[in-house]
Amino acid sequence: MDAIILQILNGLDKGSAYALIALGLTLIFGTLGVVNFAHGALFMIGAFCAVTLNKLLNLSVETVDPTRTDFLGNPLKVKTPYVENWFGPEFGHAIIDWSVPLAILFSIPIMIAIGFIMERGLIKHFYRRPHADQILVTFGLAIVLQELIKHYYGANPIQTPAPDAFRGSFDFGAMLGFDPNTIIYPYWRMIYFAFAAVIIGGVFAFLQFTTFGMVVRAGMADRETVGLLGINIDKRFTIMFGLAAAVAGLAGVMYAPINSPNYHMGMDFLVLSFVVVVVGGMGSLPGAVLAGFLLGILESFASMNEIKSILPGIDQIIIYVAAIIILLTRPRGLMGRKGVMED
Amino acid sequence: MTNKLTRRGLLKTGAVGGAGLALPTIFTSGANAFTNEPTGGTVTLGFNVPQSGPYADEGADELRAYMLAVEHLNGEGDGGMLNTFSSKVLEGNGILGKKVEYVTGDTQTKSDAARASAKSMIEKDGAVMITGGSSSGVAVAVQSLCQEAGVIFMAGLTHSNDTTGKDKKANGFRHFFNAYMSGAALAPVLAKTYGTDRKAYHLTADYTWGWTQEESIMAATEALGWETVQAVKTPLSATDFSSYITPVLQTDADVLILNHYGGNMVNSLTNAVQFGLREKVVNGKNFEIVVPLFSRLMARGAGENVKGILGSTNWHWSLQDEGSQAFVKSFGTKYGFPPSQAAHTCYVQTLLYADAVARAGSFNPCAVGEALEGFEFDGMGNGPTLYRAEDHQCFKDVLVVRGKENPTSEFDLLEVVEVTPVGQVTYAPDHPMFAGGALGSCNPGA
């Protein structure tokens, strides 16, 4: 029982990441109809916002400590971050410690700006082009973004820890009345789940309850008619792109402490996020979220030893098996709308 | 730098034939005694390292080491390990008086791409030796290519038993240690530190290297009294290991062994620490995590999580012997940071190749192979070493290391716990883990 609860938690956690990425992707792909292969790169850049802020806060003044030596036998240069000099060691250290939560604030304007620039500078010209061209241009963009990150940060994963206070884990089982120490879950993963829920709720509320959201939803349904009404739908689509980029970026920022970011993490998630969006159904935001959680939970269950011993390797392919079964039984995925990217 | 463009060694003789149609020479049968025989004043080596993909940083470090080795061979720089190497035939005038030039390529850590890259070095650039790589799949694939093409392959970082086990080849040589050696070196230290009554849970990357390491570590630890509770394979593409870590909590295992490398290792270790495994007490003992193959470059990605974790490594820059010091000094002076174990093995392999050519007096792969087989040397950082003739594997001391508690710099992540003497990690050439396959006979190509 506790094993199952743990795997459900794992699944929800993975699912949050999948759902967040898919949510952003489906805003662009499922609704604007742009096949955005650069979406994974946006997620990656989000994570690197956290890395960058961490590095910035760690910018250090070097002082020579003659009593110690470095690996070549020269006097050791000791680094003290500027923030510690400015704000005092303790407060300065606390700022550095909290770099990931701070990066959330830091990343929002950056990601929105990147989204705007991408849309205005590039994607805008591709709305009326075939999907194939969109694939090529966004894939090119993804490679470029990825290589730039690789150039400045290298290829190895870079550790970006969560604040000290959230680094541990807590006994979730004891809260529910299980034996102590059976269901232990890391704080940060709990936070990630809660964070994802807030973002997903926020995006839904935004599209549901604001005039802006209403127009955008109308625009998804029938772009030309809305255009005829004299509403500048293009501008709103730009904002949508910024929103999608911000969602992807935030998913990345928060993901950084879970797994150390590296430059190709976007590509690792790219294919998966397309599968999630399509399984959820094209043009459906709730579908994408639902599919994200569903596949996350399935993946977690498939990696249980009991299941792997019956079907070796099932954890490698469960997502694809599930995708095939769902797409064959439900022609437009879980909640897809008719006529979106069907030809 | 005055490196000129490299080219097929064949060219010069051809060019002598002058303008007009020279008689076509056939690659596989004809004018040359062996593939890409260097006939001009230069010799070309092929450095085939990952430049894209997850191991790109390791590849970059390997490339730095190669460039340093070329400098030293050509008599530039401070000579590095040439000064400490027990064999003294290399004089800093290139190899056999021919200036060393090199070409580079990107393996992308894919067998296909690595072979394509190696082929282009052989066919286009006239490389007479290929070296490098950062994974066993690539090493085995390129090794068999070199066997067919008739050039020497000096493996880079490859840890799988198969490279000098069932997939060994007459033209291929490995200096790096292997999974069996990791197990043999690590197990006694584990038993000493954690006791002999332990229950281990393995998480293993689901491909050939992972399997050989799991097999090796399991055998070595079980021989000392440990019990293996479970061994679970994880997909190579996995990024989040939470769903593999949580089942560990459900068993009575008190040690987690992570047979992962690179990004997999960083993520699985980070995840394991997140789940509070290290604070756990099972069977009245502290829960422990072991990473059998440590890479300092990769360990950086796991940050604080590596502290206190035991593992093995081929070499570490903090070693105090003459050879290591000389290498660290010239590498550190040139690049500003200490070399990785990948850099070390690649540097040493290049020197060993050059030395073998010099001793053999020929670039012919068969002569070089003969010179390397059974060669005993010292002064290259791991103590006295033997290149065993039966399987072309180097036998030398293995380092057991631990993540350092108080690092003084970003490079100072590991501390050497024990230098396991070579005798303890030596095995018979027909050891079952290395059975199957045969060296075959050396192939000089032409």
Added chain:
Amino acid sequence: MLGLNKKDATLLGVVAVLVIFAPFILNPFPQDSAMAQFNAGYPDLMQRFVIFGIFAIGFNILFGLTGYLSFGHAAFLGVGSYSAVWMFKLLSMNVIPAILLAMVVSGLFALLIGFISLRRTGIYFSILTLAFAEMSFRLAYSVLTPITNGETGLQLTLEDPRILGQTATETGGIPVTSLFGMEMRETATMYFGGWSFQFNNGYYMCGVILLLAFYISIRIFRSPFGMMLRAVKSNQQRMNYTGLNTRPYTLAAFVISGMYAGLAGGLMASMDPLAGAERMQWTASGEVVLMTILGGAGTLIGPVLGAGFIKYFENIFSKINESVLHSWFHALPDGLENALIWIAEHFVGSGWHLTLGLLFMLVVTFLPGGLVEGGQRIGRLFSRKKQADKKTATQSTPAE
């Protein structure tokens, strides 16, 4: 000629000339010159150009004609490679049975996957094919290792049974692939002044097969079947209401293009008998999609150009390292030399991906029809007769 109209016959002729003289055309620079780095006329790369050309031509029969975007075509290439290597291991080192088996097995595999995937259209179809291919890759890498040799890739050993042929050569090596005794790896080198040109048996065999594959592709494009496929792309609804069943048409196209992929895989294994699992990964499927779009989807020659373009960058640009850059710029003053090298380093060597990414963006932005359109523009620039309207509309146009 050969049942082709004049224009197509000319195109085929041009391709034939390019294939035959590729060792000269791809080696324009003398060995000693600084530009020799850009020479691509060595056997391995020439083989790759041709093999990936075949792969892309086949992919284009599906994607270019029917508009069905398969994101799992690499699976067929991989299956073809594995079949071929098994043939080498078990039967003989002759490439013919290996290639035939590769085509048959990949054709059957395509029939199965196509039959299931073609129940859906658009993006749903793409994801189904992707799912099948990724499953194949992941299983081949792990659970199916006994058949595929996993990470390392399936290769020949000294213990292969090989019914028709020897297990090992007299000298104790593994026999090499051949066409009735003609070794695939045999290369004749011709020296001419500062140049050297390599003529490789394997390359010419691939070349002949490419011409055949290209010829068949032209015939398909110009046949009623090809017209039906274009009609499927244009309007499935009208197809149905014209009494035509679209499913067999698309399935036939899918199987044919799967067999092309299998042929490419079989050839790849014949040139270099090792089949790595990575050639089934989604990135490999993506690569052929990119090749086709980059060259010009739906055009005859475009996919071949796209394949050549990408393989050229992968194999040539990735090999330009710092010392090569130094040799290029060493005549310049030190400061300028270093500045230039600093800039160039981003784009070559380990930065070759960056160059490729930028070129993708530039090509698709400025040449909507892909490289073929670039060629047409240059052609128009040179032929001063601006009678663009004289061009009949019968030729297939790039996807729009």
Added chain:
Amino acid sequence: MGILEVKNVGKRFGGLQALGDVNLSVAENSVHAIIGPNGAGKSTLLNCLVGKLIPDTGSVMFDGQSVLGRTPYEINQMGISRVFQTPEIFGDLTVMENMMIPCFARRDGAFKLNGIKSVESETEIRDRAEAMMEDMNLAEKRHMHAASMSRGDKRRLEIAMCLAQEPRLLLLDEPTAGMARADTNNTIDLLKEIKQKRDITIVIIEHDMHVVFSLAERITVLAQGTPLVEDVPEKIKGHPKVREAYLGETAAA
């Protein structure tokens, strides 16, 4: 017995009864119009005839055979062709190619792997397509991309494509919707000419009474999913029920 017999056909979409209990008999070689206000179920009925929708109840017989459970292409092969409200043609293909496809379908059936012969060498098919284009005044546009033609020409092409298959029943779904008066008249003339030249049954769904009364021999009025009346045009014109349900609206428009 008519060539098309619709008996007790009903179709629900969720809570909406789109078709109640439709009975319809179309005599061979007649022109039969189905009219009715928006939402009367005209298109639903048509979709049930061609296999796009499967009715919940009732039967649809064409020439004595049931069409239910057959796919659109099978029904088409039985001899029913359909013209859509917005012309459905192969936009990326030339007019000539558009014309050849139904010719192939007529000769080869639902599928034939014609992969080796070139289109150029199919003289028989080409001749047929040429003749059809001649007939429909499309010959001059044979090399145009179909998508770049005027709406009237697209309609003409679509009808030509349907006729090329020599169907026994031609279904027209508001063929003049959105057309200018002149184009509408041209279409009427075209249809009249077609009817004159060949033995064909035509079922037409139309909004425009001018078209209906110029062409139809019998008219069925549909309202709220059920047939109101069926009669000859003269009777329909003055029918009070029809006026009430339908004509009143259009008179005002």
